[in-house]
Amino acid sequence: MEIPLININYPPWLAGAIDWEQQYVGDDDKMAVAILLSRLNVSHGTGEPFGAAIFRSDNGRLVSVGMSQVVRQNNSVLHAEVMAIMLAEQRLQVFNLRVGGQRHELFSSCEPCAMCLGATHWSSVTRLVCGATREDAHQIGFDEGPVFPASYQYLEERGVTIKRGVQREAARTVIEAYAAGGGLIHNRQA
Amino acid sequence: MEIPLININYPPWLAGAIDWEQQYVGDDDKMAVAILLSRLNVSHGTGEPFGAAIFRSDNGRLVSVGMSQVVRQNNSVLHAEVMAIMLAEQRLQVFNLRVGGQRHELFSSCEPCAMCLGATHWSSVTRLVCGATREDAHQIGFDEGPVFPASYQYLEERGVTIKRGVQREAARTVIEAYAAGGGLIHNRQA
Numbered sequence: 001m002e003i004p005l006i007n008i009n010y011p012p013w014l015a016g017a018i019d020w021e022q023q024y025v026g027d028d029d030k031m032a033v034a035i036l037l038s039r040l041n042v043s044h045g046t047g048e049p050f051g052a053a054i055f056r057s058d059n060g061r062l063v064s065v066g067m068s069q070v071v072r073q074n075n076s077v078l079h080a081e082v083m084a085i086m087l088a089e090q091r092l093q094v095f096n097l098r099v100g101g102q103r104h105e106l107f108s109s110c111e112p113c114a115m116c117l118g119a120t121h122w123s124s125v126t127r128l129v130c131g132a133t134r135e136d137a138h139q140i141g142f143d144e145g146p147v148f149p150a151s152y153q154y155l156e157e158r159g160v161t162i163k164r165g166v167q168r169e170a171a172r173t174v175i176e177a178y179a180a181g182g183g184l185i186h187n188r189q190a
Numbered sequence: 191m192e193i194p195l196i197n198i199n200y201p202p203w204l205a206g207a208i209d210w211e212q213q214y215v216g217d218d219d220k221m222a223v224a225i226l227l228s229r230l231n232v233s234h235g236t237g238e239p240f241g242a243a244i245f246r247s248d249n250g251r252l253v254s255v256g257m258s259q260v261v262r263q264n265n266s267v268l269h270a271e272v273m274a275i276m277l278a279e280q281r282l283q284v285f286n287l288r289v290g291g292q293r294h295e296l297f298s299s300c301e302p303c304a305m306c307l308g309a310t311h312w313s314s315v316t317r318l319v320c321g322a323t324r325e326d327a328h329q330i331g332f333d334e335g336p337v338f339p340a341s342y343q344y345l346e347e348r349g350v351t352i353k354r355g356v357q358r359e360a361a362r363t364v365i366e367a368y369a370a371g372g373g374l375i376h377n378r379q380a
Contacts, residue, residue, distance in 0.1 A: 001210050006276050008196040020191050074285045076312040077267070077276055086196050086267055095264045098379035114341070115308025121335040122266040122305060124378040145311040146344035151304070154336035158378060188314040188348060189288035 008073060008086070011046035014065070024060040030107045031131055031166045033062065037080070038109040038174045041067040042183065049178035050110050050137075052080035054088045057103035057126065064088035070186050081108050081116035085123045096124035105129060109171040110137050111164060114145030121155055128155070130164045131171030140179035143187045198263060198276070201236035204255070214250040220297045221321055221356045223252065227270070228299040228364045231257040232373065239368035240300050242270035244278045247293035247316065254278035260376050271298050271306035275313045286314035295319060299361040300327055301354060304335030311345055318345070320354045321361030330369035333377045 017040055024030045030053065037051025048068035056063055066083025070076050084106065088097060097104040105127040111134045112120055120128055134144050152162055179185075207230055214220045220243065227241025238258035246253055256273025260266050274296065278287060287294040295317040301324045302310055310318055324334050342352055369375075 001205075001208075003200050003202060003205055004277055004280075005200075006198040006273075006280055008198070010193050010195075012193060015191075015193055018191075070312075071285050074279050074283050075276055076279060076286050076314075077272055077309055082267055083196075086265055087194055089264050089266060090194075090196055093264050095261050095376055096266050096378060113308055113312075115305050115312060118303055118305025118308050118335045119267055121333075121378055122260075122303075124266075143311075143348070145308045146338075146341035148336075148338065148340060150338060151336035158333070186285055188286060188311055 008069070008075070008078065011041065011044060011067070011072070013040055013044045013046070018062065018065060020062055022062070024055055024062060027129055027163065027166050030055055030060070030105070031109070031129060033065065034107045034109040035131060035167060035171050035174060037065055037067045038171065042174060042178045042181070047072050048183065048186070049175045050080040050108070052084040052106065052108045054084050054097070054125065055105050055107070057105050063104060064091060071184055076186070077115070079113065079116050081106060081112050082119050085119055096122065098124040098126070110175065112147070114147050117147055117151055117155070120160070121158070126159060127161045129166050131167050132175055133164070133168065136168070136172045136175050140175055141185040141187065198259070198265070198268065201231065201234060201257070201262070203230055203234045203236070208252065208255060210252055212252070214245055214252060217319055217353065217356050220245055220295070221299070221319060223255065224297040224299040225321060225357060225361050225364060227255055227257045228361065232364060232368045232371070237262050238373065238376070239365045240270040240298070242274040242296065242298045244274050244287070244315065245295050245297070247295050253294060254281060261374055266376070267305070269303065269306050271296060271302050272309050275309055286312065288314040288316070300365065302337070304337050307337055307341055307345070310350070311348070316349060317351045318353070319356050321357050322365055323354070323358065326358070326362045326365050330365055331375040331377065
């Protein structure tokens with residue numbers, strides 16, 4: 001077998017969709033980016049109704065974005081938070097987001113699944129802000145895996161500040177629209 | 191910003207290191223592949239002491255492999271299990287490993303961290319087999335994230351058969367050799 005390559009791309013609509021130069025101030029502004037990504041992902045038919053964005057804590061600059069790409073790219077790892085973490089580290093050429101000495105914040109339009117909460121741990125972001133809840137994702141049929149109150153506590157004990165429910169209604173609206181439009185629920189299959 | 195690409199590769203030594211045509215029979219044979227990958231990753235200086243492999247359940251054919259690539263590729267998501275899951279799905283062009291109708295087994299040289307246990311959930315493998323334990327990884331300083339007994343139970347309740355401690359000593363030997371050789375412990379930083 002030849003040495004394999006795994007190539008991950010972003011949907012073409014991302015060009016021009018986001019203002020990369022803006023200084024984002026406040027949690028509502030930053031969450032709006034994550035929710036916009038989730039909405040555009042659904043409206044363009046490029047993926048599931050979840051978006052994420054990573055900002056530098058000191059100046060509010062946008063470092064990276066992500067949107068769920070599981071079905072489009074045949075890759076069950078490509079949740080919004082994973083995309084955002086991989087892109088941020090690639091751009092900064094670091095293996096976690098504290099190596100360069102800066103602090104970073106991860107905004108997700110929905111509370112992370114088990115995989116993404118683990119990825120959040122390794123990424124060394126110092127803050128996690130969530131929009132819709134695990135229950136909102138469950139409501140349309142997604143099975144988010146083993147996340148417990150103790151999972152959040154584990155990260156908090158290691159210095160991650162966590163805030164949930166920021167613009168929950170706006171984030172949930174996208175999730176519900178995806179389901180109403182017949183969007184695929186790509187759960188594990190037994 | 192241009193549409194970003196994330197390119198993930200495999201270390202060059204993989205060519206010729208593994209027999210892709212062999213029919214692997216039994217858990218010891220299969221775990222030996224995962225441990226070999228962990229050992230070669232360390233001896234070639236291309237990553238952390240963890241390896242993984244995915245096999246088709248019905249005929250024991252090797253479908254994909256992975257090894258931790260966090261530091262080498264500046265990507266905290268690239269644990270051995272994640273690499274193996276992404277490659278298997280890319281090769282089969284499926285968004286989980288049950289879509290094609292086959293059953294698959296994930297062998298990991300060490301019990302999965304929180305992220306990888308979540309990735310295991312989404313991958314739809316029907317069996318997870320582990321070598322070294324979480325404690326073996328902790329012993330050299332890796333902080334594997336929020337995994338609890340209930341996390342394993344969650345997967346089992348959804349049809350994943352889990353077996354732990356297969357060739358634990360051989361797998362642990364690689365982990366300890368990595369630490370003894372001054373290998374980097376890439377934990378989250380506060």
